[in-house]
Amino acid sequence: MNKNYTSLNRMRDVFQNGVPVLTYHQIRSCPWKARIRGLYVSPRVLNRQLAELRTAGFSFVDLPASFAPDNAQKNAVLTFDDGYSNVLENAAPILKRHQAPAMLYIVAGMLGKTNVWDTVHGEVVGSLMNKEQIREWLDQGFRIGSHTMTHPHLPAIPRRQAMQEIDGSRKMLEDTFQVPVLSFCYPYGEVTPQIVECVRQAGYQTAVTLDPGVNGHGQDPFLIKRFGVRRPMNPLKRLSRLMRGKEID
Numbered sequence: 001m002n003k004n005y006t007s008l009n010r011m012r013d014v015f016q017n018g019v020p021v022l023t024y025h026q027i028r029s030c031p032w033k034a035r036i037r038g039l040y041v042s043p044r045v046l047n048r049q050l051a052e053l054r055t056a057g058f059s060f061v062d063l064p065a066s067f068a069p070d071n072a073q074k075n076a077v078l079t080f081d082d083g084y085s086n087v088l089e090n091a092a093p094i095l096k097r098h099q100a101p102a103m104l105y106i107v108a109g110m111l112g113k114t115n116v117w118d119t120v121h122g123e124v125v126g127s128l129m130n131k132e133q134i135r136e137w138l139d140q141g142f143r144i145g146s147h148t149m150t151h152p153h154l155p156a157i158p159r160r161q162a163m164q165e166i167d168g169s170r171k172m173l174e175d176t177f178q179v180p181v182l183s184f185c186y187p188y189g190e191v192t193p194q195i196v197e198c199v200r201q202a203g204y205q206t207a208v209t210l211d212p213g214v215n216g217h218g219q220d221p222f223l224i225k226r227f228g229v230r231r232p233m234n235p236l237k238r239l240s241r242l243m244r245g246k247e248i249d
């Protein structure tokens, strides 16, 4: 199965077995110096991906707490990790156009700052939404969830500190924005049974991973699977990979 999503092409069969949840990060064209190129999807590609799913009969829905079998309707969920300003600027108008609800997972201790957890590894600097921008996101009817205080590697830090990242971020977001924060996103998709327990204890109802796959009946709400979204490979790279017998998305 493909780990990433670019278009419905090779996902049609998989998407029939449960609810797909898609993971986006930045909605902008990929900068020349980007190191993790998969973090960037252009507005044009986002629009095309949503249009394609709608044409194929998918409805976009909020992240549910349980995934009951529903043969009558094909649902898909959209999530945006880290809280980049370009999601408000570039994605929100497209989401509106497609009547798509969306969840933004916010790094609560980094409002109005930048993606330092990536830039220390040489990634291009990206601005994160400040309070006013998050209020605007909420005013437009979209939701927020927590992505910790500082985007740490949770399995690598002491439990007490992990609890502060998980529980403290929820309280801070709820106090600041006066909305319930019921969903959590594991940084780097890193999760252990102990971390799941912390998330449960902190009062969240759902948590999302980066494990690829769709979510069917009986899906554990604290280990929700998601596909990372990638822009389509450029035609030359695609051809070169094909000729070398490599897998393409």
Ligand SMILES: [Zn+2]
Residues within 6 Å of the ligand: 081, 082, 147, 151, 187, 188
């Ligand atoms: Zn993240």
